[in-house]
Amino acid sequence: MRGTLLVTALSTATLLLTAPTAALAESTHDRQGMQDMPGMNTPATQPAEVITATGVVKNWGAEKVSIAHQAIPQLNWPPMTMQFSLQGYQGQAFAPGQRITFAFKQVTTGYQLVSASTN
Ligand SMILES: [Cu+2]
Structure with a gap:
């Protein structure tokens, strides 16, 4: 037991x-x-892809710029004139007519200029 x-x-x-x-x-x-x-x-939120392109400045405003950019094969974009937000842009301003190489990224409200330079 x-x-x-x-x-x-x-x-x-x-x-x-x-x-x-x-x-x-x-x-x-x-x-x-x-x-x-x-x-x-x-990661749940991926950093936005930064695209580099070249173009001619059409207008450089306080909050946004207009750039006639060349084709961007990476995005399947033809040459066009479009606007980029200057929000967060830390670089210098450029005058209309200046040819620039620039970088931008897509945001929820459109496209943001990341950097720009002449060359
Ligand atoms: Cu465009």
Whole structure:
């Protein structure tokens, strides 16, 4: 009688010890599995792609500039005149008629000039 009771007590103890360990191992495995999934390590907000182009300044205002840019194959854009926001732009201003190489990025409100220079 005493022997049976001891075995039962031991099995119960073993179950109690085993269960949490198994759960821990499972959650660790899940995390590793997630890291293998494509795109799981990609940040939720990716930095906007910065595109470089060349063009001629048509107008340089306080808040935005108009640039007649050459074709941008990267975006499938033909040559066109369009506006770029100067929000966040830290560089110098250019005069209408100046040919510039510039970089811009797409934002929710349109396109932002990132940098510009003559060359
Ligand atoms: Cu354009």
